[in-house]
Amino acid sequence: MREYFERCAPGQAGVDAGRLLELCRELQKPQYGLHALMFLRQGKVIYESYFAPYEKGERHSLFSVSKSFTAIAVLFALQEGMLGLDDSVASFFPDKLPSPPCLNMAAMTVRHLLMMAPGFSAAPHDFKYPHLDDVINDFPYSYENFAYQPEVDWVGDFLHKYVEHAPGERFLYCSACTYMLSAILQRLSGQNLLEFLRPRLFEPLEIEDAAWQKCPAGVCVGGWGLSLSAESLAKFAQFMLQEGRWQGRQLLDAQYIRQMSQCQILIHTPGRKQPEQFGYQVWVEGEQGIYSGVGAFGQAYVVFPEQQAVAVLLGGSMQYLRALQILRKKFPKAVGQQGGAAAEQELTQLAGTARIAPAEGMPSWQEPLAARYSGREYALAPNYLGLTAIRFWFGQRDEVELQMGRRSSRLPIGIGAFERGKMPLIENEYMDAHNQLVFSAAACSGAWQDGKYHLRIAYTEQCYISDFHIEFTAHGICISCGRNVGFVQSANMPILGYQKE
Known part of the structure; x- marks a missing residue:
């Protein structure tokens, strides 16, 4: 894969190599299960590591990081006048509605889907078919020994669910919301998400490796299922940092990126002193405007607007949220200072030794x-x-x-x-x-x-x-x-x- 971004030493981008080295050593501990790690500042890669057998330029599943791309597609449609944020979800599918939908379903809008506030008391699932295994996820229509059935209508199932609460009032992490955004775009444009984003986002950013899972109806699933390489994900993160601008062109109005990356709803979690914040399909940090797209087990991009930097992680660990917490806390402290050449050399050595532990024992x-x-x-x-x-x-x-x-x-x-x-x-x-x-x-x-x-x-x-x-x-x-x-x-x-x- 051709390298898109220029590479430079951390000090050349105003980053303290010593502090970055300390952070990377922490993140690359085995318990965080990284497969790839990248840092960019001012559009230049200052550190990257790939954990053999995972290789540079290789596509990797992103899980819920996919949601950010679906949100961007919706904002492109908004920019082009194809829809409005306050359009009713039900209005796009009159042929699939029960007669009539419940009042709260009728009140649910595109905005409510984007901010994960549909009003459901629990995320909708479809378990019509016998299955032999327990499911321990919150994703719709996926369970062990599952085979997609053409007669399962995901849109129809969603619209037939009872909506207990008024939309917009309560956060509920619900991948079905993101799927519905994808279905709305496909109904409006006649194109699936990959086709819709190709001329608007992927081609300008020279992202050529995108693949997206589809439902039985041929709709990209939206809330998960996208696969990209680490560098392609870094391009997207840089596009977000630059508020929709790329190579001198304003691809997407900056106001839409700002809306997406600002708090749209508070998440009140028992035991937490401060509520979490959520934008349009992204997680928002209260301090310094940091926001991120996060997928299961360690797929993530993190945008640091004040530091003009982004980070990308791919991995496989149950402790990924702790790794992200460390990253968000420590990376900003490394920016604005310069470390010595010795630390930069150690960073190069650290990247060169990254690997997944092979099987241990006798040959x-x-x-x-x-x-x-x-x-x-x-x-x-x-x-x-x-x-x-x-x-x-x-x-x-x-x-x-x-x-x-x-x-x-x-x-x-x-x-x-x-x-x-x-x-x-x-x-x-x-x-x-x-x-x-x-x-x-x-x-x-x-x-x-x-x-x-x-x-x-x-x-x-x-x-x-x-x-x-x-x-x-x-x-x-x-x-x-x-x-x-x-x-x-x-x-x-x-x-x-x-x-x-």
């Missing part, structure tokens, strides 16, 4: 059990991962063959590092990263510990890293599964198998 050539089980094929009991058979080859170079139904692939396994391969499945634009457990782009690492083989698979376009601890027996196999983060419990279920004759 196969040092493990006596390895030769005994090398080449054996095991049929697997039905499981949520969809794997039907597995076979390992152990030696100077380890490999694993995975079978999913009629498809199979052979992946190299790195020793003390990751090696890249492809899982045996075909992805499409309707796959949901919330409940999907296996992905195509993968990198593997393996080692032996206490007579068991540890296979670690990093899905390099996702936040997920799976660990398989494999115990071989005389005639079978037991795989203990685990994952760094996730929305469904079945990612951690054991898998049993028997040796094929």
Whole structure:
């Protein structure tokens, strides 16, 4: 991928390299699970690190950071006179309304969707179909073992929900609101979000790697599902910092960016001294005008208007909110001063050592059990991962063959590092990263510990890293599964198998 932004040392951009080094060391601790980290000041990259096997220029799922892009699309439509913020949501879909909608549904507007204040007492979900697993997320229409059903009408389901409270009064984090914004834009323009944003945002910013999940009706899901590289996300963050201006052109009126990034509603959380603030699909900090788009497990961009700087994070950790808290607190203190050359050199070294920990233990050539089980094929009991058979080859170079139904692939396994391969499945634009457990782009690492083989698979376009601890027996196999983060419990279920004759 071509580098878009100029690179420079922190001191050249007026940033104290010593303080930035301290911050980056903190953020790059394993508990924060970073996959990529970027800082820009005055439009120049002053620090970037990519955690192998995650690579520079590689697309990565953004989860709810997607919401910011949907909001920007709505503001473009507002600028072009396609809609108004106080237009009724129901007015766009007269063909899908019950007769009549409840009064609060009739009062719900585009503005209420943007500020996450629809009036629902709980985020709407659709659980019409039997499912076998608990769901631990707040995203609509996604649960384990889910297959999209063409007859499920997401817009119709939303409009048929009872709205208990007056819209605009209470904050409720609701991804269905953002989906409805996407559906409104598609109905007005005849284009999905990707098509709508391409000439208005993506082409001017030279963002070429965008991909977005769609619902069964072909509508981009809006509230999640967008994938971009770290540098493409940095372009968007810089566009926000510059209040819609890019390369001398005012693409989007600055007043709309200001509205989006200012507090539109207060969030009163029990136990917090001060309420949180939310703009149009972004989180707003009370001090210094800092705001951010935040996605599950560590996807984020953060804009520091007073410091003329932005930060981008991609990752996979349950502790990501703590990492963002540290970032927002410490980065502004690094701006306006200059550190020494030694600290800048240490920053370069820190970036060069960034990596995801590979599987730890002995290589196969040092493990006596390895030769005994090398080449054996095991049929697997039905499981949520969809794997039907597995076979390992152990030696100077380890490999694993995975079978999913009629498809199979052979992946190299790195020793003390990751090696890249492809899982045996075909992805499409309707796959949901919330409940999907296996992905195509993968990198593997393996080692032996206490007579068991540890296979670690990093899905390099996702936040997920799976660990398989494999115990071989005389005639079978037991795989203990685990994952760094996730929305469904079945990612951690054991898998049993028997040796094929």
